[in-house]
Amino acid sequence: MSIQEKVEEYKKTLALFPNPQEKYQYLIEQAKKSEDFPTELRIDEFKVNGCQSQVWLVPEEKENKLYFKSDSDALIAKGLVTLIASIYSDEAPKDIVNSEIDLMEEFELGVILSPARRNGAFSMLKTIKEFSQKLAN
Amino acid sequence: MIKVSDLKKDFPIFDREINGKRLTYLDSGATSQKPNSVINEMTNVYTNMNANVHRGTYVLSSETTAKYEEVRNKLKNFINAYSSDEIIFAKGCTEGFNFLANSICKDLNAGDEIILSEIEHHANIIPWQMAAAKYNLKINYINVSESFELDFDHLESLLNKNTKVVSIVGESNISGMLPDIKKINSLVKDKTDAVYIVDGAQLVPHRKIDVQDLGIDFLCVSGHKMLGPTGIGVVWGRKELLENLDPVYGGGDMIEEVFYDTATWAPIPHKFEAGTPPYVEAIGLGAAVDYLFNLDMNNVQKHSDDLREYAKNKLGNIDGLNIIHTNSKLAGCTFAMSVDGVHATDISLMLDTFGVAVRAGHHCVQPFHRKLNLDATFRATGYIYNDEEDFDILSNAIEESIKLLT
Numbered sequence: 001m002s003i004q005e006k007v008e009e010y011k012k013t014l015a016l017f018p019n020p021q022e023k024y025q026y027l028i029e030q031a032k033k034s035e036d037f038p039t040e041l042r043i044d045e046f047k048v049n050g051c052q053s054q055v056w057l058v059p060e061e062k063e064n065k066l067y068f069k070s071d072s073d074a075l076i077a078k079g080l081v082t083l084i085a086s087i088y089s090d091e092a093p094k095d096i097v098n099s100e101i102d103l104m105e106e107f108e109l110g111v112i113l114s115p116a117r118r119n120g121a122f123s124m125l126k127t128i129k130e131f132s133q134k135l136a137n
Numbered sequence: 138m139i140k141v142s143d144l145k146k147d148f149p150i151f152d153r154e155i156n157g158k159r160l161t162y163l164d165s166g167a168t169s170q171k172p173n174s175v176i177n178e179m180t181n182v183y184t185n186m187n188a189n190v191h192r193g194t195y196v197l198s199s200e201t202t203a204k205y206e207e208v209r210n211k212l213k214n215f216i217n218a219y220s221s222d223e224i225i226f227a228k229g230c231t232e233g234f235n236f237l238a239n240s241i242c243k244d245l246n247a248g249d250e251i252i253l254s255e256i257e258h259h260a261n262i263i264p265w266q267m268a269a270a271k272y273n274l275k276i277n278y279i280n281v282s283e284s285f286e287l288d289f290d291h292l293e294s295l296l297n298k299n300t301k302v303v304s305i306v307g308e309s310n311i312s313g314m315l316p317d318i319k320k321i322n323s324l325v326k327d328k329t330d331a332v333y334i335v336d337g338a339q340l341v342p343h344r345k346i347d348v349q350d351l352g353i354d355f356l357c358v359s360g361h362k363m364l365g366p367t368g369i370g371v372v373w374g375r376k377e378l379l380e381n382l383d384p385v386y387g388g389g390d391m392i393e394e395v396f397y398d399t400a401t402w403a404p405i406p407h408k409f410e411a412g413t414p415p416y417v418e419a420i421g422l423g424a425a426v427d428y429l430f431n432l433d434m435n436n437v438q439k440h441s442d443d444l445r446e447y448a449k450n451k452l453g454n455i456d457g458l459n460i461i462h463t464n465s466k467l468a469g470c471t472f473a474m475s476v477d478g479v480h481a482t483d484i485s486l487m488l489d490t491f492g493v494a495v496r497a498g499h500h501c502v503q504p505f506h507r508k509l510n511l512d513a514t515f516r517a518t519g520y521i522y523n524d525e526e527d528f529d530i531l532s533n534a535i536e537e538s539i540k541l542l543t
Contacts, residue, residue: 020156021490025541052482052498054512073512074480075542112486 003099006087011106023109027079034082037071050123053077057085057124059131066093066132080112081124088128096132139432139440141524147172147428148522158492161530166310166339166471166518167496168361171425175364178424182417190416191390191407205416208423209406215426215434216356217347218373225379225409226419229370230338231260233357234304236372236409237334240382241302242268251302252295252331254279254287254316255508256309259501261336261357265304279305281505285312285463292321296328303333307340307356311502311516312461313445313469315340322352332378338362342520343441343469345434354378363429365422368415379405386411437521444519445470448528452517455535461514470519473500474535479542481513487538488515493531 001009017023041058048055053074060067068085072078084103088096103121112121145151150170153160162170182204188197190205206221213221227233242251242265251265255278269276277295280288287305296303303325308315318335325333334355340346341356342363348356355378360369374382384391384402388411393401402408429437445468452460452472461473475481485497497515499506506514517531 019490021487021541024486024490028542052513053480074482076483076486077480 003087003091003095003101007101007103007106010083010087014107014109020109024076024079024112027083027109028075029079030082031072031075031078034078035069037069041069042071048081048120048123048127051077051120053120055081055120055124057081057127057131059128061093061135064092065090066096066135068128076112077120080109080121084121084124084128088132093132093135097129097136139436139521141522144432145522147174149173149176151522155492155494156490159530161491161493161527161534163517163519163523163527163531164494164496165342165362165520165523166500166516168367169342169364169520170522171366172364172428174428175366175421175424179366179417179421182420187417189413201416201420204420204423205414208419208426211423211426211430212358212371212373215346215430216341216358216373217349219349220376222405223373223376223379225372225374225406226414227357227370227372227409228368228415229361230258230336230357230359231264233370233372234260234334234336235264236385237304237355237357237374238264238268239385241332242272242274243383245272245274245301247273248275248299249301250275250277250295250297250299251304252277252279252292252300254305255281256285256311256314256502256505257304257306258310258336258338259503260338261304261306262504265302274301275299281312281314284465285309285314285461286465287314287316287321289320289324293324293328296324296331298329300325300329300331303329303331304336305334306336306338308337308343308469308471309463310339310471310500310518311473311505311514312463313471314463315344315465315467315469318351318353326352339469339471342429342437344438348373360418360422360425363422363425365425366418369418369422371422372409376405379409382409384408384411388412390414432521440521441470441519442467444523444525444528447525448472448517448519451525451528451532452535455532455539457539458535461509470523471516472518473514473516475511475514476539476542479539481515483542484535484538485515487541488531488534491530491534491537493534495531 046056046058055072058069067089070081070085148170186200190202209221209224212224280291332354337356338359341358356373358371361367391411459475481497495517
């Protein structure tokens with residue numbers, strides 16, 4: 001599935017939950033279902049700056065594609081980073097660099113994606129793009 | 138007596154609904170909401186009399202100047218300063234501490250000492266750290282005990298002939314702690330020739346303050362935490378101390394005479410207020426002071442004490458909730474909280490879905506959070522427009538949020 005197709009899928013799913021509380025519960029479920037994250041990877045090298053809670057993103061390259069492991073000490077942030085990591089995993093670095101998707105616009109996720117806040121989601125995306133840019137070069 | 142249901146009508150923000158629920162605003166520690174009288178007064182200045190202060194020779198400027206200068210007098214009465222010349226307008230407490238740290242520390246000697254406490258807001262730490270690095274000064278921190286109170290024995294042991302500044306919070310924005318200001322003042326004055334500065338950011342909005350009775354030297358006041366607009370606050374200082382301090386900012390309006398190679402300063406308070414001041418905000422603060430004065434600060438204080446008592450019992454009954462709050466008889470209505478295994482941002486995001494506004498993070502008191510081994514807490518603060526119902530809603534929302542998050 002392309003990045004755009006995955007975004008569309010999540011958009012449809014999130015639209016099923018009309019109020020912020022249900023959306024947060026959906027993110028919490030994603031967090032709980034997510035793959036175990038090795039605690040030894042909770043290190044500064046993989047830490048995403050700019051989030052209110054601690055968030056880690058670990059890139060891995062396999063056969064010219066990127067995969068991301070992710071974690072957070074807060075559940076809702078973990079759900080969000082799980083979702084973002086799955087959108088950009090199994091993709092070629094150049095496709096990630098070239099994708100111009102405004103998650104704030106696509107997902108109506110209330111205050112956690114408000115552009116006015118010093119934004120954690122923005123920092124997660126920036127980190128993913130920076131990893132991809134390095135590999136695309 | 139404050140009747141919250143009547144008083145709330147003065148605050149238009151409470152007409153809003155959040156996520157389909159009534160707004161339960163419990164973040165006044167970060168900023169207070171504004172009554173119509175403040176909003177209308179600022180609109181009135183822009184609509185009917187706007188002109189720069191201290192400069193014009195025309196009706197608008199003289200009206201604005203009179204209104205602006207009248208605010209100094211209102212503040213003088215509000216905190217019982219000796220003179221309205223002691224009221225220096227600043228952007229807020231942060232600018233106030235930066236001004237005081239820069240101006241006071243410039244005249245100190247290497248090795249001189251500054252005393253702060255472990256529970257200070259960053260605004261009362263960083264400016265001193267910066268000045269200490271520049272002038273080779275030493276900072277000592279008074280221990281704060283496990284019950285979130287100042288350790289007076291430790292303070293006493295820190296005071297010595299090198300102590301030149303003691304700067305301590307008047308009401309903690311974390312634990313609600315209300316240190317005994319008179320006791321600190323007499324210890325400081327008995328053992329040192331240091332100046333004693335009180336961080337009044339949380340104190341002045343909630344309690345009746347009389348600087349003459351307290352005997353302190355400086356007080357920093359934040360306007361936006363006491364119903365006023367943002368961008369305006371006050372540094373109060375004893376006249377004789379202010380007269381001996383040099384200005385930190387230079388520019389228009391703070392001078393007496395300017396030559397190409399030198400200049401002389403205007404008398405206080407103007408020598409500390411370079412450039413066009415935020416006069417509309419200052420006039421808005423004047424309206425806020427009027428509002429609080431009409432309520433009577435004795436009533437405001439009693440309301441805070443009653444609400445604190447109620448909230449303390451209510452929140453204390455929630456299973457699994459850790460509360461960072463002093464057990465002292467008197468304290469501010471401020472509760473920093475945590476739940477084992479649940480992140481503070483998760484709780485506060487969930488509380489928002491119930492229409493409850495609280496703050497999550499370290500509340501600009503990071504070293505103390507580190508001491509308690511906490512990354513973050515969420516904090517509820519009550520003010521004049523909050524009542525028991527707000528804390529009932531908060532308590533239910535916390536219980537529901539814990540269920541949703543565990």
